[in-house]
Amino acid sequence: MGHSKRSKHGKLQLPVAYDSWITRTACNKGRGSKPSPLFFRHMQVQNLSKTEAAEQFIIALLVVYFCTVQSEVPVLKVLGIMGSPRIKGNTDLLLEEALKGARDKGAETEKIVVDKLKIAPCKEYLGCFKDGNCVIRDDMDTVYPKLLNADVVIIASPMFFYGLTAQAKALVDRSQALWARKHILKQNLPGPGRKGAFIGVGATKGKRLFEGATLTVKYFFEAIGVEYADELLVRGVDARGEIKQHAAALTDALELGKRLVQK
Numbered sequence: 001m002g003h004s005k006r007s008k009h010g011k012l013q014l015p016v017a018y019d020s021w022i023t024r025t026a027c028n029k030g031r032g033s034k035p036s037p038l039f040f041r042h043m044q045v046q047n048l049s050k051t052e053a054a055e056q057f058i059i060a061l062l063v064v065y066f067c068t069v070q071s072e073v074p075v076l077k078v079l080g081i082m083g084s085p086r087i088k089g090n091t092d093l094l095l096e097e098a099l100k101g102a103r104d105k106g107a108e109t110e111k112i113v114v115d116k117l118k119i120a121p122c123k124e125y126l127g128c129f130k131d132g133n134c135v136i137r138d139d140m141d142t143v144y145p146k147l148l149n150a151d152v153v154i155i156a157s158p159m160f161f162y163g164l165t166a167q168a169k170a171l172v173d174r175s176q177a178l179w180a181r182k183h184i185l186k187q188n189l190p191g192p193g194r195k196g197a198f199i200g201v202g203a204t205k206g207k208r209l210f211e212g213a214t215l216t217v218k219y220f221f222e223a224i225g226v227e228y229a230d231e232l233l234v235r236g237v238d239a240r241g242e243i244k245q246h247a248a249a250l251t252d253a254l255e256l257g258k259r260l261v262q263k
């Protein structure tokens with residue numbers, strides 16, 4: 001026990017002590033990868049040639065390296081901004097599917113319902129031009145860090161008069177503080193590589209239905225340092241929850257969420 005062996009095919013097999021050490025310490029998520037005293041004791045008692053010992057040591061290091069790298073893959077954070085005042089409405093259901101898709105691929109998700117927050121419209125005090133912070137104290141205080149910490153931002157809104165809802169637009173306009181950090185104060189925002197997506201829903205079917213909102217979202221993403229990476233634009237949906245009859249749109253939302261958290 002504890003000695004290395006060559007299998008029938010000449011492949012080097014790790015001694016039991018190495019195997020168990022690797023399994024217990026290196027591959028055990030959340031624990032350190034320091035060799036235990038047991039590991040060192042087994043190294044000494046084994047009667048190995050120098051080449052065999054070196055070979056085993058390299059294999060052990062490789063296993064530790066790959067296990068550590070695997071366990072340290074960061075969990076992506078996805079922020080969903082729900083811009084409709086209608087809970088469980090079309091926008092909400094589509095966003096929920098997208099967030100589910102992201103979770104299915106291992107991401108962490110958070111949804112904020114803008115209508116439930118107190119977000120005043122921008123008053124153009126331009127205090128943010130001085131230090132990158134808005135002078136208005138309201139729920140945007142909690143939204144700024146979320147916008148900066150997310151790896152993926154999804155903004156979802158129904159079309160209200162060919163644009164975002166007033167609730168979503170207030171949040172967008174208040175992101176001027178982050179625009180100021182970038183363009184006035186020349187500060188670096190988190191990134192690069194952060195992604196953004198737009199989910200839009202409207203009752204009518206016109207070709208140009210999402211043009212205004214899409215432009216707004218593109219400049220919003222630019223302001224917060226996020227790349228406009230994807231979109232899902234659904235036409236012809238009006239009544240509350242009517243989207244449930246559009247299975248393809250819900251599947252598209254799920255796939256959008258998955259795509260956003262994949263490389």
Ligand SMILES: Cc1cc2nc3c(=O)[nH]c(=O)nc-3n(C[C@H](O)[C@H](O)[C@H](O)COP(=O)(O)O)c2cc1C
Pocket residue numbers: 084085086088089090091092157158159160161162163201202203204205209237238239240241
């Ligand atoms: C104030 C208001 C304005 C609207 N403006 C438009 C519009 O310009 N174009 C359109 O296609 N639908 C318009 N709609 C319809 C909504 O976009 C549609 O009902 C949508 O499915 C609502 O989504 P929700 O359930 O997520 O709130 C409007 C609805 C409201 C209440």
